[in-house]
Amino acid sequence: MQKYSIFSLIKNAFSNHEKWDLAWKDPSPKKEYDVVIIGGGGHGLATAYYLAKEHKITNVAIIEKGWIGGGNIGRNTTIIRSNFMYDDNARFNEFGMNLWRNMSQELNFNVMFSPRGIINLAHSDAQMNAYARRGNSMRLNGIDAVLLNREEIKKIIPMADFSENVRYPIFGGLAQPSAGTARHDAVAWGYARQADSMGVDIIQNCEVTGFDVSGGKIHGVRTSRGDIKTKKIGLCVAGSTNVLADKLNMTLPIETHLLQACVSEPVKPVLDGVVTFGAGHFYISQSDKGEMVMGGDLDGYNSYAQKGNLPTIQHVLTGGIALFPFLSRLKMLRTWGGIMDMSMDGSPIIDKTHIDGLYLNCGWCYGGFKSVPSSGWTFAHTIAQDRVHELNEGFSLNRFSTGYLLDEKGLGTKTWIS
Amino acid sequence: MLYIKCPYCGHRSQKEFAYGGDGTIKRPELNQEISDAKWNEFVYLRKSPRGKHIELWHHIAGCRQWFKVQRDTVTHEIFQTSKTNEELK
Numbered sequence: 277m278q279k280y281s282i283f284s285l286i287k288n289a290f291s292n293h294e295k296w297d298l299a300w301k302d303p304s305p306k307k308e309y310d311v312v313i314i315g316g317g318g319h320g321l322a323t324a325y326y327l328a329k330e331h332k333i334t335n336v337a338i339i340e341k342g343w344i345g346g347g348n349i350g351r352n353t354t355i356i357r358s359n360f361m362y363d364d365n366a367r368f369n370e371f372g373m374n375l376w377r378n379m380s381q382e383l384n385f386n387v388m389f390s391p392r393g394i395i396n397l398a399h400s401d402a403q404m405n406a407y408a409r410r411g412n413s414m415r416l417n418g419i420d421a422v423l424l425n426r427e428e429i430k431k432i433i434p435m436a437d438f439s440e441n442v443r444y445p446i447f448g449g450l451a452q453p454s455a456g457t458a459r460h461d462a463v464a465w466g467y468a469r470q471a472d473s474m475g476v477d478i479i480q481n482c483e484v485t486g487f488d489v490s491g492g493k494i495h496g497v498r499t500s501r502g503d504i505k506t507k508k509i510g511l512c513v514a515g516s517t518n519v520l521a522d523k524l525n526m527t528l529p530i531e532t533h534l535l536q537a538c539v540s541e542p543v544k545p546v547l548d549g550v551v552t553f554g555a556g557h558f559y560i561s562q563s564d565k566g567e568m569v570m571g572g573d574l575d576g577y578n579s580y581a582q583k584g585n586l587p588t589i590q591h592v593l594t595g596g597i598a599l600f601p602f603l604s605r606l607k608m609l610r611t612w613g614g615i616m617d618m619s620m621d622g623s624p625i626i627d628k629t630h631i632d633g634l635y636l637n638c639g640w641c642y643g644g645f646k647s648v649p650s651s652g653w654t655f656a657h658t659i660a661q662d663r664v665h666e667l668n669e670g671f672s673l674n675r676f677s678t679g680y681l682l683d684e685k686g687l688g689t690k691t692w693i694s
Numbered sequence: 695m696l697y698i699k700c701p702y703c704g705h706r707s708q709k710e711f712a713y714g715g716d717g718t719i720k721r722p723e724l725n726q727e728i729s730d731a732k733w734n735e736f737v738y739l740r741k742s743p744r745g746k747h748i749e750l751w752h753h754i755a756g757c758r759q760w761f762k763v764q765r766d767t768v769t770h771e772i773f774q775t776s777k778t779n780e781e782l783k
Contacts, residue, residue, distance in 0.1 A: 518742040529738035531715075532767070577713040580744045580768045587695060587709055620738045677734035689715070689740075 277473035280384050299465060300472035305479050308505040309337045311659055312497055313512060314484055314520065316340030318349035318460075318645065319637055320512035321467035322652020323659070324476045330653070331660035334475035337506075339499060341483040341516075345464030348514050351614035352645040353537050353571045355550050355561065357394050357455035358419050361410040362684050364670025365623060366417040371667055372650030373419075373454065379649065385466030388564065391456035393549035395424065395432065397599075399444040407450035414452070422451045433551060436599055443598065444555040455550065457561055463648055486523055487634075494633030510635045510659050515580065515615025517638040524631065529620040529676045530639055531689040534575040536584035536592070538611035540603070542566030556595025567609060570596055574616070584613035616641055620676060622687030626655050626668040635659050636673060641687055696770060700753045701761050701777045714750030716740050717762045744768060748782060751775075 278284060278297045288296055311327060313320045316338045327333045338344070356376055358369035379387050398404045404423070411421035425448045430438055438446060472478055479501065488496035488503070496505040513520055515532045542565050552559040557572045572592030575585050589611055597604045619625060619639030624647065626637050637655045640647065654668040664672070670682055696708035722728045722736055747767045752760050764773045764782050776782050 516744075518740075519744050522741065522743070527735075527739040527741055529734075529740070531740050531742040532744075577765075578716075578742055578747055578749065578767045579770070581770060585695060585708070585770075676738040677730050 277469070299469045300478050303477045303479065305337060305339075305482065305499065305501050305504050306477065309477070310335040310506065311508045311510065312336070312504060312506040313338045313510045314497070315347075315512035315514070315516075316344035316468075316478060316480065317347045317512060317514060318345075318464055318467070318648035319514070319640075319651050319655070320510070321464055321471060322648050323510055323512060323637070323655045325467045325471040325474075326653045326656035327660060328471055328474035328476055330656060333660055336471075336475075337477045337479055337504065338471070339482045339484060339497070339504075340478070340480045343480050344468055344478060345461055348614040348616070348644055349460055349464045349648070351537070351612055352460055353559070353561065353569050354457040354460045354645060355394065355455070355559075356389070356458055356646040357452055357550075358646075359394065359396070359410070359414060359421065359450065359452040359455065360684055361413040362670075362682055363417060364682055365684055366414060366419060368650050368654070368667050368671070369647060370417060370419050371653070372647055375649035375653065376458065379458075379463070379466070383466035383470050385462055385469060386459075387462040387466055388459040389456060390458065390564075391454050393451055393453045394455035394552065395429065395449045395451045395549060396552045396554065397429070397449045398447045399555050400447060404448050407448075411450050420452060420454050422453060424449050424451055432549070433547065435546060435602055437601055444553075457550065457563075460645060467652070484520060484523075489524065489631055492630070492632055494631060508633045508635065508659055510637060510655060512637045512655070514617045514638065514640060514644065517617045524634070526629070528638070528673075530625075531578055531618050532580055532615050533577070533618045533689060534579035534581055534584055534613045535571070535573075535616045535642065536575065536588055536611060536613040537569065537571040538589060538592075539563070539567040539569050539609050540606040541609050543568070543606065546602075551599075553595060553599045556598055558592055558595035558599065560596060560600070568603065568606060574618070575613070580615055582613055582615055584611060618689040620689060621681040621683040622685060623682035624651070624671050625673050626651060626658060626671045627664060627673040628658065628662070629673065639671075696772065698751060698763065698772060699775045700756060700759070701775055702757045702759050703753060706753070706756060710753060710755040712752045712754040714752050714760060716742075717748045717750040746773070750778075
């Protein structure tokens with residue numbers, strides 16, 4: 277594989293950049309693989325990469341219905357954070373933060389990881405107390421957390437509405453200075469390129485049509501490009517999890533919902549980090565290009581549409597303008613939607629299943645992007661060793677029937693009560 | 695924007711309604727021992743199909759009645775609606 281560097285850039289400039297190697301190949305599926313990963317998104321690509329790198333399993337195929345990186349890894353708002361209170365979530369995501377910090381070097385691909393901080397705004401004394409508690413829990417897990425008062429927030433986001441008579445006056449907030457953003461497409465491409473160079477087959481335009489299961493074991497997968505034999509399958513298909521689970525006669529604690537985001541026209545730098553305004557169902561950051569990147573809550577009913585409905589965008593931006601009045605003068609450039617695998621407690625599932633050789637990675641709700649490296653790393657471990665790692669043992673499939681829910685923030689599918 | 699026919703009030707804008715989830719889920723029988731598996735099934739497990747979905751909606755800014763809707767989860771086409779004590783055709 278060609279290494280990307282200033283020297284290769286100069287060298288290729290002499291040939292008008294026409295002789296770069298392809299970043300990954302376009303192979304036809306072989307008859308048999310040791311592991312087949314279904315879903316060529318962030319989680320699937322990262323899983324294949326760590327299978328090859330950490331576990332030396334390189335006879336791996338990634339099967340993708342469309343093109344790699346065309347799903348939620350290309351549709352998110354690129355926020356990376358580990359500001360969780362529960363130990364299972366905090367440890368898992370802080371492990372991921374360390375992978376993020378080194379990712380550009382490790383993948384030899386600039387993912388533009390930019391730790392510019394995140395602030396969750398608080399609007400009452402009670403909420404400040406709750407944030408103090410969460411911040412203390414984060415610190416106990418070695419995560420940086422800073423409780424900010426109103427004046428400190430005002431220094432960071434002076435353009436917010438700090439008047440006294442607003443519906444949700446800003447009391448303060450909880451910040452994680454090491455949180456940040458990254459260039460989402462580069463994450464998918466970086467993992468794909470490295471996985472491919474270690475021998476992983478990335479097979480695009482290949483839809484799964486069925487599974488070969490007998491005697492409680494996986495024997496293969498049927499696809500639109502032929503049958504493939506394998507003893508291990510990893511499902512990383514986010515919003516399509518229920519569709520494939522149905523082919524396996526499984527019913528999961530997952531519903532598929534639509535989540536929208538939007539960007540404004542680009543403007544000069546005004547907002548440094550990420551700001552979340554939970555009371556207004558709104559969060560915002562500014563991209564390197566200057567666009568204001570904004571999102572909110574789910575559309576609110578089961579959906580596979582991959583495109584949103586206007587009432588939700590209107591609701592999100594109404595909240596946005598309440599916090600940042602200057603937004604009302606910006607034009608919206610694009611809105612888009614992705615389909616989320618909403619788990620019933622708002623936390624993911626990375627686990628084995630009752631079918632031998634079938635591994636499940638789903639339930640990412642609003643926050644799949646930040647977990648791409650930690651999810652790939654732990655899922656690769658789970659597949660390779662056939663047992664969960666201590667980092668993902670809390671994300672079990674049976675926690676719903678046993679009562680060990682990870683209901684971190686009262687999220688989940690039921691937006692009408694949360 | 696969905697345009698939903700409340701069986702009591704007629705067609706209204708989506709903004710008048712709140713969503714109530716899968717409409718085919720039945721609570722386990724009252725006054726009987728309920729196994730963990732049955733309870734798990736009732737509270738957490740959902741088919742979430744791609745295509746036709748029977749679901750509950752609540753006309754919260756109208757007559758405040760709950761009712762059933764059959765809707766396509768990809769196209770959002772609404773095929774029919776009915777009162778909760780009536781069967782969808």
